[in-house]
Amino acid sequence: GAVVSQHPSRVICKSGTSVKIECRSLDFQATTMFWYRQFPKKSLMLMATSNEGSKATYEQGVEKDKFLINHASLTLSTLTVTSAHPEDSSFYICSARPRGVKNTEAFFGQGTRLTVV
Amino acid sequence: SQELEQSPQSLIVQEGKNLTINCTSSKTLYGLYWYKQKYGEGLIFLMMLQKGGEEKSHEKITAKLDEKKQQSSLHITASQPSHAGIYLCGARGGSQGNLIFGKGTKLSVKP
Numbered sequence: 023g024a025v026v027s028q029h030p031s032r033v034i035c036k037s038g039t040s041v042k043i044e045c046r047s048l049d050f051q052a053t054t055m056f057w058y059r060q061f062p063k064k065s066l067m068l069m070a071t072s073n074e075g076s077k078a079t080y081e082q083g084v085e086k087d088k089f090l091i092n093h094a095s096l097t098l099s100t101l102t103v104t105s106a107h108p109e110d111s112s113f114y115i116c117s118a119r120p121r122g123v124k125n126t127e128a129f130f131g132q133g134t135r136l137t138v139v
Numbered sequence: 140s141q142e143l144e145q146s147p148q149s150l151i152v153q154e155g156k157n158l159t160i161n162c163t164s165s166k167t168l169y170g171l172y173w174y175k176q177k178y179g180e181g182l183i184f185l186m187m188l189q190k191g192g193e194e195k196s197h198e199k200i201t202a203k204l205d206e207k208k209q210q211s212s213l214h215i216t217a218s219q220p221s222h223a224g225i226y227l228c229g230a231r232g233g234s235q236g237n238l239i240f241g242k243g244t245k246l247s248v249k250p
Contacts, residue, residue, distance in 0.1 A: 054236065
């Protein structure tokens, strides 16, 4: 199956700093990538939809100025957590769907465990 | 909005035993996905079901979608420690074409 690479897998940062997470589709092009956040004992929550060449679409309650998304190419989307706070500590995971293919599974990255201290 | 309810929330079984995990949707399912996740890791795709009554198998895991397309079950035969993890069902239902997920079922298999 197609491969989505997410980097880094783990990151620890200090409060107030920014952290960038990358999501790459390695062997396919993806016009759309999704960013999710996973809370303990809760389902994956969609944060935003990243569209190549246009602005991301954020879900209600997600601060777009805090969670900056850039989808600069058909194989790369980045999520930057700005001015991180301890409550931003979580597991973030991206997914991508091959361009032009309907009814296929979404491929997920390995996830990023963010800890803000 | 569509919601997925998974049951049970957690499950502990003895190695070699069979088990079933259920996923019930509040609306008709148009594409039901099963994923497995190990703690702190990404999602591994297991199976996708689309048609009412559809059933798919891979190794010792079988997934079914009911005729009304509102419920799916995942059945593991002769469970092994390697089956341990969190099983998530997902469905196409998000406004952005994204998947929405159940809360997951944590499976532990005792040797």
